[in-house]
Amino acid sequence: MSGQEVVFTLLGVVAVGSAVLVVTTRRLVHAALWLVVSFGALAGGYLVLTAEFVAWVQVLIYVGAVVVLLLFGIMLTRAPIGESADLDSGNRWAALGVAVATAAVLVTVVVMGFGDARTPLRAGGGSAEELGAGVFRTWVLPFEVLSVLLLASLVGAIVLSRSDIGGDKGGDV
Amino acid sequence: MLEVVVKLVLVAGAFAVLPLLVGQAEHKVMAHMQGRLGPMYAGAFHGWAQLVADGVKFAQKEDVVPRDADRWVFKLAPGVALVPYLLVLLVIPVGPGGQVALDLGPGVFFALAVMGVGVIGAIMAGWASANKYSLLGGMRVAAQLMSYELPMVFAASSVAMAAGTLSLQGIVGEWRWYWLPWQAIGAVVFFVAGLAELRRPPFDMPVADSEIIFGPYTEYGGLRFAFFLLAEYAGIVVLCGLTAVLFLGGWKGPFLNTELGWLWTLLKAAVLAFCVIWFRVSYPRMREDQLQKLAWAWLVPLSLAQLALTGVLKVAL
Numbered sequence: 001m002s003g004q005e006v007v008f009t010l011l012g013v014v015a016v017g018s019a020v021l022v023v024t025t026r027r028l029v030h031a032a033l034w035l036v037v038s039f040g041a042l043a044g045g046y047l048v049l050t051a052e053f054v055a056w057v058q059v060l061i062y063v064g065a066v067v068v069l070l071l072f073g074i075m076l077t078r079a080p081i082g083e084s085a086d087l088d089s090g091n092r093w094a095a096l097g098v099a100v101a102t103a104a105v106l107v108t109v110v111v112m113g114f115g116d117a118r119t120p121l122r123a124g125g126g127s128a129e130e131l132g133a134g135v136f137r138t139w140v141l142p143f144e145v146l147s148v149l150l151l152a153s154l155v156g157a158i159v160l161s162r163s164d165i166g167g168d169k170g171g172d173v
Numbered sequence: 174m175l176e177v178v179v180k181l182v183l184v185a186g187a188f189a190v191l192p193l194l195v196g197q198a199e200h201k202v203m204a205h206m207q208g209r210l211g212p213m214y215a216g217a218f219h220g221w222a223q224l225v226a227d228g229v230k231f232a233q234k235e236d237v238v239p240r241d242a243d244r245w246v247f248k249l250a251p252g253v254a255l256v257p258y259l260l261v262l263l264v265i266p267v268g269p270g271g272q273v274a275l276d277l278g279p280g281v282f283f284a285l286a287v288m289g290v291g292v293i294g295a296i297m298a299g300w301a302s303a304n305k306y307s308l309l310g311g312m313r314v315a316a317q318l319m320s321y322e323l324p325m326v327f328a329a330s331s332v333a334m335a336a337g338t339l340s341l342q343g344i345v346g347e348w349r350w351y352w353l354p355w356q357a358i359g360a361v362v363f364f365v366a367g368l369a370e371l372r373r374p375p376f377d378m379p380v381a382d383s384e385i386i387f388g389p390y391t392e393y394g395g396l397r398f399a400f401f402l403l404a405e406y407a408g409i410v411v412l413c414g415l416t417a418v419l420f421l422g423g424w425k426g427p428f429l430n431t432e433l434g435w436l437w438t439l440l441k442a443a444v445l446a447f448c449v450i451w452f453r454v455s456y457p458r459m460r461e462d463q464l465q466k467l468a469w470a471w472l473v474p475l476s477l478a479q480l481a482l483t484g485v486l487k488v489a490l
Contacts, residue, residue, distance in 0.1 A: 027243070029243070029246070029300050029301075030243075030246070033246065033297065036293065052277070052278050052279055053278070053279045053282065053339075056279050056282040056283045056286045057282060057286070059286035059287070059289075059290065060282060060285055060286035060289060060326070063286070063289065063290055063293070064285075064286055064289025064290060064292075064318075064322060065289070065319065065322060067293065068289075068292065068293065068296065068315050068318055068319060069315075069319060071293075071296050071300070071311075071315055072296075072312060072315035072316060072319065074300075075299075075300065075308060075311060075312045075315065076312070124278070127278050127279075128278065128279050128339050
C-alpha cells in the first residue's frame with residue numbers, strides 16, 4: 001500500500017467510526033460534534049483524492065453550516081447536558097436494516113461498476129477549474145435539474161414557514 | 174525545506190504577536206477616543222506591558238470546570254475557537270512571489286470554511302457550560318453565524334469572479350485600482366459580515382457582557398478564557414488581513430510593490446484593525462432582531478447585487 005492509500009484508509013476508519021458514534025452516543029450534542037469529526041474525515045478523504053475544492057466546500061457547508069444549524073436546533077429543545085435515556089427509537093432495528101441494505105446496494109454497485117479498476121491521481125485533477133468545466137459543460141443538464149429541485153424545496157420551506165400564505169388559504173401557490 | 178520551516182516560524186510569530194498588538198492598540202485607542210488614559214503603569218512607558226501582566230495573571234488562575242458541565246466539550250472549546258484562525262493565517266499572502274506559508278488553489282474557500290469552524294468553539298462553550306446565560310449566548314452565536322456566513326461567501330465569490338481565480342495570491346495579482354469602486358459594496362458587506370462572525374461590537378449580542386455576562390464564556394476563567402480572548406483578536410487580524418488581500422489589493426501600493434509589498438499588506442490590515450476598534454467605540458450594541466434584519470434585508474441583497482454587477486462588467490469588458 002502506498003502512503004496515500006494508508007492515509008485514505010485511516011480517514012475512512014475515522015469517518016465510519018465517528019459516524020457510528022453519532023448514532024450510538026447517549027448525549028445529543030455529542031452526536032452533532034461527532035458528526036463534525038465524520039465530515040472532517042470525509043473532507044480529508046477528498047483532499048487525498050486531490051479534490052481540493054470539494055474538500056473545502058464540504059467543510060464550509062457541512063461543518064460550518066449544517067452542523068451549526070443542528071446545534072442551534074438542539075439548543076432550542078429541552079435536551080439535557082448529560083445522557084438522555086430515551087434517545088433510542090423503537091424503530092432502530094428497522095433503521096439498521098435500511099442502513100445495511102442501502103450500504104449493500106451502494107457497495108455492490110461500486111464493485112460491479114469498477115471492480116479492480118484504478119485511476120491514477122494527478123495533482124490539480126480535482127481543482128475548481130476542472131470541476132467547473134465538468135459541471136457546466138458535460139453535466140450541465142443534471143446540474144440544472146438539481147437547481148430546480150433545490151428551488152422547489154426553497155419555495156416549499158417558505159410556504160411552510162409563513163402562516164399567512166400556508167395551509168388551505170394558499171393552496172394555489 | 175528550510176524555507177518552509179522559516180515561513181512556519183514567521184506565521185507562528187505573527188500569530189503570537191499581532192493579536193497582542195491589536196489588543197494593546199484597543200486599550201490605547203479606546204482610551205483616547207473616550208478621553209481617558211487607559212493602562213499607564215505596567216512597564217513604565219504608557220503601560221506597554223499591561224497585556225503581558227494580564228497574560229501572567231490569567232496563567233496563575235485556577236482552572237475551574239463547573240460540576241454539571243460537559244467536561245470534555247468544555248475543555249476542548251477554547252482550542253476549537255483558537256486553532257482555525259492560526260490555520261487561516263497560513264494562507265494569507267503578505268507579499269508577491271511566494272511570501273505565503275501555504276499557497277492553496279482554492280484559498281478563498283479554505284479561509285472562509287476554516288473561519289466558520291472557529292465559531293463551533295463558541296457554540297460548544299455555550300452548550301457545555303451548563304449555564305442559562307451561556308446557552309442563550311451559544312444560540313445567538315449560532316443564529317448570527319448562519320445569517321452572516323451567506324453574504325460573506327457571496328462577497329468573497331464576487332472578487333473571485335472578478336479575478337477569475339480562487340487563489341488569494343492570484344486575486345491580488347489580478348487586482349487593479351478600479352476594483353476599489355467596482356467591488357466597494359462587496360468590500361463593505363464582507364467586512365461587516367466578518368465583524369458579525371467575530372462577534373465584535375456592534376454585533377456583540379452573543380457576548381453582551383451587561384445582559385448575559387459574556388454569553389458562552391461566562392463559566393470560563395484563567396487560561397481557557399484567555400484563549401477565547403486571543404481567538405477574538407486573532408480573528409480581527411485574520412479578517413483585516415483577508416479584507417486587505419481580497420478587496421484592497423494586498424501588497425500593491427503606490428510605489429515599491431515588490432520590495433515593500435509585505436509592509437503595504439500590514440499597513441492596510443492595521444488601518445482596518447483601527448476601524449474595527451473605532452466601530453466598537455462609536456456604535457451601540459445592536460438588538461438580536463436588528464442583527465438578523467441587517468443580515469437578511471440588507472447584506473444578502475447587497476451582496477447579490479454586487480455579484481450581478483461583477484458578472485455584468487466581467488462579461489462586458
